[in-house]
Amino acid sequence: MASSKASRLGEEVWKTRMDKVNAELVVLTYGTIVAQLCKDFDSDYIEVNKQLDKMGYNIGLRLIDDYLAKSNTMRRCSNFRETAEMIARVGFKIFLNITPTVTNWTSDGKQFSLIFDENPFADFVELPDDGRAQDELWYSNILCGVLRGALEMVQMQVEAHFVSDVLRGNDTTEMRITLIRYIDDELPPEDD
């Protein structure tokens, strides 16, 4: 089945083609980014979420080329389901060494959920106890932006947001992704 091929690809790329660093460096760096944003925006967590999403979007625009290069993908996925499988089994695997589960497909096949049983960014993290953070801040919101940016570069416009997060006291960390539309190729400007 194509998904096990994807898993094997992800595993192989992770083992052989990715340079690795200590996870704690990455986690601590991400923590300092979020902390800095909270400080800059004066604990306006809605704004922090937006900023994280924007930063993630910028990362996604770059990361897609890296992903395509590392996974030696020559062609686009043929449908959204395949895209979801590749994201979960190859994309997340080669960058974060995790494989979220793809579930909760809607009947029209345009929406699915990613369930993270481990989120490396949230290691050692506890949200501030100011009564608002747990209701307003999505700590790992950068991942939503990354997916949005990366998929836009392969001509899919998607919307991604978290619906639950262990840091907020929920039982799982779940992200919901919706395909809005496929983007057409840009045409060159008309000559005189």
Added chain:
Amino acid sequence: MVVYSFYIFDRHTECIYSKSWLSPAPTSSSSTTTTTTPSGPTSDTHPPLPSSTTTAAPTAAAGTTGRRSAPTTSASSAADNDAKLIFGTVFSLRNMVRKLGGEDDAFVSYRTAHYKLHYYETASNLRLVMLTDTATLSMRNVLHQIYINLWVEYVVKNPLSPVEHKGGAGVRNELFELGLEQFIRGLM
């Protein structure tokens, strides 16, 4: 194998990078509207100067392209136009190929009497075009290597280069140029 020139077009159909090593043999009058390479340095072998489409190229060598005008100040705009022509050609060919051969089919290269043009498009709509002599076989692998070893490493991963390379910003950095030069020289 001789490489004449190399272009990169982004997904907004803009030329964000171009470099020539040599112009192909000057075309006799039969040059049609399909392009030849832009005016680069004249046929001296070394050192090549990249003909930049973004800044006014100091190389004012007269163009041997199909366009006649070329007062020296418009050497760079001639190069600009060449890049646009190349892109237009390539884009139309690619669309036609997809229409005729189905979505999975891909335009790979075309050959004229004087040069061969190789095309490689990534899934992220980055387009690499290379002009070589007619004897060269497929450069698809070469273009793929340039993409993964040079583009991704030195442009994509460089935090100080912008994400959208409008007008070529951020592409022309030292590491990328050096790497490209070494890579191509190693092939020639």
Added chain:
Amino acid sequence: MSHVGSGKAASSKEQTGLRYPSNGKTIYHRPLNRTKTAELSQAAFAYLFSEMVIYAQRRVAGIQELEKRLNLQGHPIGLKLLDLLLLREPPRSQTRPLTIIALLHFIKINVWTHLFGRQADRLEKSSNPDTPDEYMIVDNEPLVNAYISVPREMSQLNCAAFVAGIIEGVCDGAMFPARVTAHTVGGKEEGEMWPGKTVFLVKFQPEVLEREALLGKG
């Protein structure tokens, strides 16, 4: 700072205190050493770091300020790393470093190995008699600069200011207040083998040296 609510806080949402998932697992249940050798891709770090640099760049006016911001962002990491690494040491070496040299060795070996997988390349004391409080940690190829190709207009920028901030955090946490800055020394001269060579200049505050001198005598 949070006070730990009851384990099954999901059902009883108290007014104050954080909610935890219904299995009651908080971060305090996780063993600290679980992720000691965990690895993520270097690309992940590179992208995060580059976004951090770009974000900082938008909010500051000049290179000095940018480096200062990066330094500030590294500082809390250094503080946390000091505690974490000392905790993970085998019990007999778990005391925090008491002399300058011990501290700098700790940084050169433990901190560097933890973060970058190798030791720092050199540790030197300044030979200038006017500045006995300056020490230098040399790294031939700082990881954080791996993908950065500094444009000419910004040639004084060294993004290793972030690492300098981490070092500063470690020093401050160990009660050896210092200022740490990063300087690029690798260049086109000398047929340089390491063009990205960076020197982290650690300048201790005067009271540190006084204390050191006192302790030495005592």
